[in-house]
Amino acid sequence: FYGRKVNFIFSSATVSNPDEFFHKLLRENVEIITANESEKQKKTYIFIKPVEERSTYTETLWILEEIVKNGFRGICFMRSRKGVELIYRYLLNSLPEEYRNKIAPYRSGYSKETRREIERKLSTGEILLVVSTNALELGIDIGDLDVAVISGYPGTISSFLQESGRAGRRKPGYTILVAEKDPLNEYIVKHPEDILEKPVERLVIDDENETILRKHILCASFEIPITEKDRNVFGPRLDEIVNKLKEDGRLKEIRGRFIPVESMPHRFVSLRNFDEDEFSLITEDGNLLETLDSWRAFSEAHPGAVYYHEGESFIVTNIDLSTREITLKHMEVPYYTQSLEISSVNIKNVCEEKTEHDIKIFFGEVEVTSRIIGYQKRQHFTNNLLGEVPLSLPERVFETQSLWFIIPERIKEENVKKGFDFHGGIHALEHLLIGVFPLIAISDRKDIGGLSHPIHPDTMKPTIFIYDGYPGGIGFSKKGYENFSSLIKYGYEVVSKCPCKDGCPSCIYSPKCGNRNKPLDKKSAILILEMILSVL
Known part of the structure; x- marks a missing residue:
């Protein structure tokens, strides 16, 4: 140049x-130069699966309280902005007053000045604990920490090692993984060797x-x-x-x-997302809190949503589509909100296809139409459902890449013969495969979308879709197509060994299912997987 x-x-x-x-x-x-000059310190890894009556947040909160009270320096990685804000608020309410200025939240969306000040305080030891998204995963020097708490597996070995590496750099340290109740985390806590002994994933x-x-x-x-x-x-x-x-x-x-x-x-052009349209989040007195891309605005800052910023709670009172402004009112409520989304998929072009016995598997281009149809109010800690509210928001239509496969008639007939709910079986299988998908491709669960249909209009047969959640696609579903057998095996391992009777968040339930996790049939899903595996 x-x-x-x-x-x-x-x-x-x-x-x-x-x-x-x-x-x-x-x-x-390119010329590759490999070297490892870093000094290895002893690292202790602890994997925790919360018991049924305790949530991931409850377990994480207890661990963080003990870290702060005992004077250790640590970082806690949460999987979402909302998770950061909720855990920070819980800590403020549970810790004695003398410890409250020793903790801080950290995520994108905060001002540059706020983030730099938190980084400085953590590096100098003025604060003992920071609760963060993956914004602090790499690229920022935050000093030497004792403990890295990872609340929910981050989806890839690479991210796990980056987050774990924040502790124990110059002295022995600890990494504590608190598993979430979903298929991916269920697999990881039973197979920790898969992330401690296997090489990191290939980048897509x-x-x-x-x-x-x-x-x-x-x-x-x-x-x-x-x-x-x-x-x-x-x-x-x-x-x-x-x-x-x-x-x-x-x-x-x-x-x-x-x-x-x-x-x-x-x-x-944003470096962080695909969407060029952004909404401004503004308080009733006119202060700009932050900006969100349009789809995150619909899913996280819809009318009635509880939105958290730097530990403060707000209720969204209005969303103006013409000015792209979202109005928030400061308010404390005993619940958080979770949006519900439904999607439809139309096949545009088949790029590749293969057949395993009578299992037809495809990769190609699809058009996805998604819409937020409502939200749930759920109680803090217990996650108990307090109510549902319908919403009417614009659709999001985009073309992307997808893997899809057709369930043969013989499998459907066997399900019917055994008295299983076949529709509930393919719905459960869709949730399950999305949940374990990060085991075969570097992705997060929110990067992947899915749809199951007993008679899809484009195939006229029972079909399950797993698609990239970004316009144009970025290679996730292609990895699923190339590693279809492994995807099915991971799914079967999780659901067949889950001790629940009829399904749970650790195997076939999805927290954002627009159909409210109905119908779902765990026994049908297991039978479908067994019959597919028998011919792969």
Whole structure:
């Protein structure tokens, strides 16, 4: 660029396929240099499965209280923003007053100044414990900590090691994993060797994702005009994407060179999400708390939602779709809210297919229509359902990649013969496979969507879909297609060994099921898996 040769240096401690990944990212050959100069300290790993009457939050809270009261320095990783805020609030209510200034929450959405101040206090020892999302997983020096508490398996060995590595860097340390009640965590607590002894996962990258390419090409054109010579940088889809941006009025051509119509297009491109539309969260007195992308706004800040910010509780009183402003009222309530989502899937294109005996498995492009249909009010700690409220919010329609497979008629007939609820069986199997999916691809459960249908209109047969939750897809479902047998085996291992009678959150229940986890049939799901495995 500008007549100079640029050298790119990539660094990571947890990439198992650096040559393949960085070559695909850079589109040039890379030289791999491996070395481990770090001093190894003794690390003790503790895996905890909460008993039935205690929730993951209850167990996590007890551990964190003991860490602070005994003067240890630690970090607790939660799986969501809401989890960070709830645990922080619980700690404020449960700890004696002299300890309350020794803890802090940390997540994206806070101001840069707030985050830097928390980092400084944690590094200097002014605070003993920080409760964080994966925002503190890597890239920030927070000093030497005694304990890393991981509340819910983060989905990948790589993330687990990054979070665990925050403690015990210069002296012996502890990592405590508190398992959530879902299929993935159920498997991990029974097979800790899978994350302590196996190599980290291979990174997945889709360098031809149209949604990402549009943004990259648009931003790049502001730096240097795009020409046909850039095909070696942006790949074979360059001409196609440039023409689409030109048709949309985002690029203009000047003597074979393409530049943006609007100045500084990067202002409208987020590095953290796919959605360019953002909502502002504003208190009744006019203070801006933070911003959310549109889908997170619908699922986490819908009318009636309880929203937490820096330990304070707010109720969403209004969402204005025209101004993209969400109004919040400061209010304390004895419950939290959980949105309910339903989806439909239409097959657009079959890219690959294979048959295992009579099990037909497909990978291709689909159109997904999702909608938040309501929310539940659930009591703190117990998670008891207090009520449900319907909502009417706009649909989200996007094209993505998906794996889907058809259940043969013989399996359906065997279920009917045994008196099982076949519809409940495929619904349970959909939940189960989404739950264990991170075991075969680097992903989080929220990265994956699914649908089961006893007679899908595009196949006219019982069909289960597992799709990427992002426009254009980013390679998750392709991994599922390539590792279908392993996915089925992981699912069977979890559900067949779960001690519950009719299903539970550790095997077939989903917390966000828009159909309220009905119908579900655990015995049918086990039978379907057994009959599929018998021919794989």
